[in-house]
Amino acid sequence: MSAILTLNAGSSSVKFGVYQVAEEPVLLLKGQVENLGPLARMKLQGGAAEEIGPADHAVALHEILHAIQPALDGRVVMGVGHRIVHGGKSFGEPEVLTERVLAKLRTLEQLAPLHQPHNLAAVYAAQKEFPESVQIGCFDTAFHRGHPFVNDTFALPRKYYEHGVRRYGFHGLSYDYITSCLRHDWPDLYKGRVVVAHLGNGASMCAIRGGQSVGSTMGFSALDGLPMGTRCGQLDPGVLLYLMAQGMGADEISNLLYHDSGLKGLSEISHDMRTLLDSDDPRAAQAVDYYVFRIRRELGAMAAILGGIDGLVFCGGIGEHAAAIRARVLEGMEFLGLAENAAANAASETRIGAGATEVLVIPTDEERVIARSVADALLA
Structure with missing residues (x-):
């Protein structure tokens, strides 16, 4: 065997x-x-x-x-x-x-x-x-191939785009698995407009129409978009110019943005959401507040890319397990048809919505997507 x-x-x-x-x-x-x-x-x-x-x-x-x-x-x-x-x-x-x-x-x-x-x-x-x-x-970048040009490019001289300086998007294996679940278990939703929030130590969101990625919060690198455990998320590039002018080198800046920022940097306590939610330190609360704020902001952006939203899916370690974060993301989102079923959310049930727009919690399985690809190669 x-x-x-x-x-x-x-x-x-x-x-x-x-x-x-x-x-x-x-x-x-x-x-x-x-x-x-x-x-x-x-x-x-x-x-x-x-x-x-x-x-x-x-x-x-x-x-x-x-x-x-x-x-x-x-x-x-x-x-x-x-x-x-x-x-x-x-x-x-x-x-x-x-x-x-x-x-x-x-x-x-x-x-x-x-x-x-x-x-x-x-x-x-x-x-x-x-x-x-x-x-x-x-x-991880493959799922996002075929994005519309406007979501792939930066407003830099075009030669940089041709040389590969473009928005790639990440967490593609997770989004691949979630769309396979939607195709199998929620076929009508699969055909529609879905935002998937992959929330973990790394975090991003993806706008998906008919199973195809049309927008992502992550870009050229895995730094962009949402704040993460130790990564900064969206950042004005002027900050980098300022840090360089202050004498910081590339390695120092890289270490700052990848290792010392995000939830860890904001809280000065931990990169772990569980630790921050259990803490009574106001810095922990502020870090969580910013995390939720950015998710809500990007949710609006993804809905705009799609021209509306038929479903929201939470996945990833935080998305699957942190009911408090899900509740705060959904609060006040009735204008998008999003509302929380508090009891279902607290129990981390699959369907946690109470509004016109479906809200799901689906544990992702990147390993199964990988295994399927290997099986295809072996059985070809």
Whole structure:
């Protein structure tokens, strides 16, 4: 028997899945190494989290390869699927990760420094561990290919657009999965105008019409749009010019925007929404206030792009679990047909709306999207 391994290396975690090869892959084991840093944890689906101590992405991968052995139970890993955050101009479909492809992807590391190096490190580790397996890359930017020009470009000289300075959008694997759920379970909504809010340590929103992305809050890099755990979100570029004039170099600015901003920077307490919601520190409240404000602002923008809204879907760690955030986003949004069913929201039910516009909570599954792509390659 053969199996598929999926690896999804994020900024603060590495998620993984083991699947039996089939037209619709069969899940055997799923889990993640979370809270990378001094107190990392291994959590397998259905089990309690276990402390594994200090861990970076390399240690996490070692722990994962050890943890999956019982689930493999003699199965041979024939394919390994990888989430690759940035596909640039070149990659709009899943790709076999040849050295030529990997060389192109390495040139994009500066556009996604929290993710791309770790994504590619996972590829090299998997190649070493499973040298006979096909390695497939699935790109977060691919879902947004085909955007209208006005949502792809910046108002810079056109030559920069031709050279790849454009809005790519991210979290595409998550949006791909959510649209597949809508197509299967909510076909009328799938055909309509939907805003999906992927809210987690990384966060973005996407305007989707008839299953196709037509607008995204993220742009050239994974910094734009909503504030995130440690990333700033939308920022006046004049701020960067000011910081440069004050003597800050590129590395210092990069560290500020990617690692020390967002919820962490605003609160000076934590990047973790759970910690902030439990805190009585006014700085925590202000950070949450700004987070909610920006979601509401971008929700209006996405609705404008679509010319109206038929449904709103929350997903991602915060979107799926933080009922308080969902409630605050929906408050006062009756002009868009959005209202909260408080009891359903508190219970994190699938349908949490009480207005004319559908409001759903759908747990996303990027690993399944990756596994499907690998299965397609193996069964072709």
